[in-house]
Amino acid sequence: MSDATRSPLATAAAGRESEHSRPSRRVLRQFVRNRGAVAGIVILIALCLVAVVGPRLVGDPIKQDVLARLLPPGAAHPFGTDELGRDVFVRVVNGTPISLLSGIASVAIGLALGGLVGVVAGYREGRLGLTLMAVVDLLLALPAILLAITVAARIGAGLSAAMIAAGLVGLPAYARLSRASTLEVKRREMIDAARAMGASDIRIMTRHILPNILTPLIVQSTIGVGNAILLVSALGFLGLGAQPPTPEWGRMLSDAQRFITAAPWIGIFPGLAISLTVLGFNLAGDGLRDALDPTLQQ
Amino acid sequence: MSRYLVRRILLAIPILLGVSLIVFLMLHTAGGDPAELKLGLHADPVSVARLRHEMGLDRPLAVQYVDFLSHAIRGDLGRSYRSNAPVTDEIAARFPATIELAIAAMLLAIVIGIGFGAVAAVRRHSFFDYSSTVGALLGVSIPTFWLGLILIIVFGLWLRWLPISGRVNPRLGADPSMPFLVVGSALHGDWPIAKDAALHLILPAITLAGWPAAIIARMTRASLIEALGRDYVRTARGKGLAERAVLVGHVARNALIPVLTVIGLEFGTLLGGAVVTETVFAWPGIGQLTITAINARDYQVVQGIVLLLATIFIGLNLLVDLLYAVLDPRIRYE
Numbered sequence: 001m002s003d004a005t006r007s008p009l010a011t012a013a014a015g016r017e018s019e020h021s022r023p024s025r026r027v028l029r030q031f032v033r034n035r036g037a038v039a040g041i042v043i044l045i046a047l048c049l050v051a052v053v054g055p056r057l058v059g060d061p062i063k064q065d066v067l068a069r070l071l072p073p074g075a076a077h078p079f080g081t082d083e084l085g086r087d088v089f090v091r092v093v094n095g096t097p098i099s100l101l102s103g104i105a106s107v108a109i110g111l112a113l114g115g116l117v118g119v120v121a122g123y124r125e126g127r128l129g130l131t132l133m134a135v136v137d138l139l140l141a142l143p144a145i146l147l148a149i150t151v152a153a154r155i156g157a158g159l160s161a162a163m164i165a166a167g168l169v170g171l172p173a174y175a176r177l178s179r180a181s182t183l184e185v186k187r188r189e190m191i192d193a194a195r196a197m198g199a200s201d202i203r204i205m206t207r208h209i210l211p212n213i214l215t216p217l218i219v220q221s222t223i224g225v226g227n228a229i230l231l232v233s234a235l236g237f238l239g240l241g242a243q244p245p246t247p248e249w250g251r252m253l254s255d256a257q258r259f260i261t262a263a264p265w266i267g268i269f270p271g272l273a274i275s276l277t278v279l280g281f282n283l284a285g286d287g288l289r290d291a292l293d294p295t296l297q298q
Numbered sequence: 299m300s301r302y303l304v305r306r307i308l309l310a311i312p313i314l315l316g317v318s319l320i321v322f323l324m325l326h327t328a329g330g331d332p333a334e335l336k337l338g339l340h341a342d343p344v345s346v347a348r349l350r351h352e353m354g355l356d357r358p359l360a361v362q363y364v365d366f367l368s369h370a371i372r373g374d375l376g377r378s379y380r381s382n383a384p385v386t387d388e389i390a391a392r393f394p395a396t397i398e399l400a401i402a403a404m405l406l407a408i409v410i411g412i413g414f415g416a417v418a419a420v421r422r423h424s425f426f427d428y429s430s431t432v433g434a435l436l437g438v439s440i441p442t443f444w445l446g447l448i449l450i451i452v453f454g455l456w457l458r459w460l461p462i463s464g465r466v467n468p469r470l471g472a473d474p475s476m477p478f479l480v481v482g483s484a485l486h487g488d489w490p491i492a493k494d495a496a497l498h499l500i501l502p503a504i505t506l507a508g509w510p511a512a513i514i515a516r517m518t519r520a521s522l523i524e525a526l527g528r529d530y531v532r533t534a535r536g537k538g539l540a541e542r543a544v545l546v547g548h549v550a551r552n553a554l555i556p557v558l559t560v561i562g563l564e565f566g567t568l569l570g571g572a573v574v575t576e577t578v579f580a581w582p583g584i585g586q587l588t589i590t591a592i593n594a595r596d597y598q599v600v601q602g603i604v605l606l607l608a609t610i611f612i613g614l615n616l617l618v619d620l621l622y623a624v625l626d627p628r629i630r631y632e
Contacts, residue, residue: 036435138316141615142608143570150604153592154324230441234574237443238589253443257578264451271444279439286435 030291037287043280051097061094061247062086070263080265082255088266091247092273098248099229099277102163106228107221109167111174115217118178119205123186129179136175144169148231152240159232159248162241166231170224177220181213188212219289226281233274249274302623310616317608318370322363325597331355332379335595375602380594385602389584393606394477395465396572396583402480402499403506403575404565410507411514412557418515419522420545430515437512442571446505446578453501463580466495502579506571510564517560518553525553555625562618566611 031037055061065085073080079088117136121129139147151165185191186209194208235241236250244251249270256267333349334341350356354365369376375385414434418427454462466472466479472491476482480499483492525531526549534544576585584603591599 134312134316138313138320141313141317141612142321142604143567143611145570145573146604146607149573149588149592150321150324150600153597153600154328156328226439233441234443237441238574238577240592250441250443253441253447257447260447260450261455264455267444267447267451271441271447274444275436275440278441279435282435282439 027291031287034287034290036283037291040280040283040285040287043276044284047096047100047277047280050093051100054093054096058087058090058093061091062245063090070259070266072263073265079269080263082252082263082266083259088252088269091252092249092269095247095249095252095270095273096277098159098242098246099233099274102159102166102232102248103225103229103277103281106163106166106232107170107224109164110170110224110228111217111221113167114171114174115178115210117171118175118180119182119209119213121175122179122182123201123205123209125183133175133179136172139168140172144231145234148235149238149240152235157240157243159236159242159246162232162235163228165235166228169231170228173220173224174217177216178213181216182209185209185212215292219285219292222281222288223285226278226285229274229278229281303620306616306619310612313612314609315367317612318367318605319363321601321604321608322366323359325601326359326362328595328597332595332597336379370605375605376598378591378596378599380591380596380599385599388587388599389602389606392582392584392587395479395581396569396576396585398478398480399499399502399506399575399581399583400565400569400572402503404510404561404568406503406507407510407514407564407568408561410511412518414511415515415518415557416522416550419519419526422523427519430519434512434515437508437515440508442505442509442574443578445508446501446575449501449505450578460501461494461498462501465498465582466491467498470494502575502581505578506568506575509571510561510568513564514557514560518557521553521556522549525549528552555622558621558625559618562614562621566607566614569607569610 063086065081065087067085068077068081069083069085071077071081077087077089079092081087082091114136117132121132121136123129142150147169148162148165151168152161155161155164191204191208194204199207232241233248233250233253236248237254239251239254242248242251244255252270253267256263256270259266331346331350333346333353333355337346337349347356354362357365366376373386375389377383378385378388381388414430418424418430421427450462453460461467470491472479472483472488472495479495480492483489483495531544531548534548535541539547572581572583573585573588575581576583577589580586584606588600588603591597591603
């Protein structure tokens with residue numbers, strides 16, 4: 001266990017190799033003791049509940065009521081109504097699954113592609129590895145929002161374009177992390193053992209390396225979902241993401257801009273929803289990292 | 299040192315070429331034929347074909363790319379599909395406004411970030427530390443465009459303290475060709491315009507500064523705490539140096555190297571983020587130009603802007619690396 005203090009990877013791997021229950025219980029204890037992390041998990045559970053049952057409870061997000069346009073928040077409409085007489089509360093609730101899923105889908109895209117590139121680049125260190133990483137590094141040479149804008153311009157505005165764009169923005173981080181972790185795991189005896197038993201490269205990568213590099217990837221992904229949600233909503237705000245009448249939060253804010261003097265509440269609540277969601281993922285991600293990485297505890 | 303410098307500069311060239319290729323391919327394979335767009339939906343196919351030929355769009359992509367590149371090196375980024383003006387002119391007319399906003403925001407972010415981060419590190423576990431950590435967390439969780447809207451609602455609409463859109467009140471008759479309005483007008487002794495432009499700058503600058511201020515504060519705090527725990531700090535204290543001398547002379551010098559890196563990287567990100575902030579405040583910079591160009595499928599302009607910002611971004615990374623090597627001699631020998 002001498003290398004257990006070095007990285008989250010080594011700790012997790014050591015946990016898996018020796019006694020299974022104690023380190024995981026330690027991680028859980030660390031996590032629960034962190035008030036921020038618990039707050040993050042509570043926020044995320046609440047948001048998931050809203051996303052699953054909310055839309056069925058509150059009804060149609062595009063139902064218009066021409067007699068109730070731009071009403072301030074009140075008993076009938078807790079968040080007020082927009083310029084078409086649509087209930088802002090109903091739209092914010094219906095936007096919850098859209099934002100959560102778009103954030104998770106973006107990370108899934110970045111994680112799958114980045115993880116694949118990183119593991120292969122780490123496993124095959126030579127020319128193949130260097131070429132793969134050079135291509136990945138090109139994605140880092142553009143500011144995130146500009147890369148996303150270019151991708152969205154290429155695919156054409158829409159929610160799926162925004163998700164792909166946010167996924168590509170996150171890709172280099174997952175690729176670099178997987179490569180670094182793979183380089184470390186590759187040197188372990190168990191890999192030599194697997195090879196001696198005749199395991200193929202693909203089997204070694206998927207069965208032996210992948211399970212051992214998951215921990216840092218999970219931490220990165222949790223924080224990544226928050227950032228992806230920010231980026232997808234920014235593209236929605238710029239008109240390059242979700243299109244009307246989809247109740248996507250960023251898009252709602254962009255529509256709200258024109259009525260900011262007459263009805264500021266149309267803009268306040270969707271933004272509050274984005275902030276709360278991203279805060280939840282950031283808190284949970286920071287908490288996970290602190291719990292899984294003993295070197296950061298002071 | 300000079301060998302390190304040359305190697306790092308040479309390394310930036312293939313990156314720049316790769317980025318230009320990616321951006322070129324993405325935008326030139328995007329839907330919508332520029333010739334067709336220019337002539338309208340009901341143009342006859344013969345004229346469209348002729349215009350495509352005149353614009354050089356019927357050549358193979360590889361030829362078009364090499365042609366584009368050879369012009370770009372000479373500072374010619376082609377002509378806008380929309381206005382037919384040179385892309386460099388379109389960018390030059392808008393870029394100073396973005397730079398003015400970006401520099402104001404970065405200065406604000408540096409002052410707030412280093413100030414809060416440093417006090418939080420020195421007074422660890424205090425109420426101040428706790429609040430500044432929460433503040434930094436909010437800074438990376440709140441979307442820029444929403445922060446902008448809230449500032450507009452509070453300071454523009456409720457309190458009516460500050461203007462909420464544009465760079466300057468058009469009735470003041472500011473010279474539209476002046477690149478940096480605040481500093482430029484002040485230098486010319488044109489105080490009403492300088493003051494009005496400065497007031498217009500406040501809300502967008504705060505909006506754009508939110509994210510980098512949070513990142514800089516986090517990095518300053520972490521880096522100072524690490525430096526405070528080092529042996530040489532104990533030695534410095536042990537030999538009876540005043541706490542102020544320890545902090546300034548020993549801790550700050552070492553702790554600020556990573557902070558400097560973050561500042562360099564965030565300045566590039568900030569230029570990108572300006573696209574969003576400019577949209578919120580109707581700030582007449584290249585962010586607004588980007589969105590207009592994308593909606594008009596004016597990909598020549600989009601390509602020019604993306605490449606310009608990528609070049610600046612790569613240049614900043616290079617500068618940070620070189621500064622790093624100057625400040626930390628160990629790096630040069632790796």
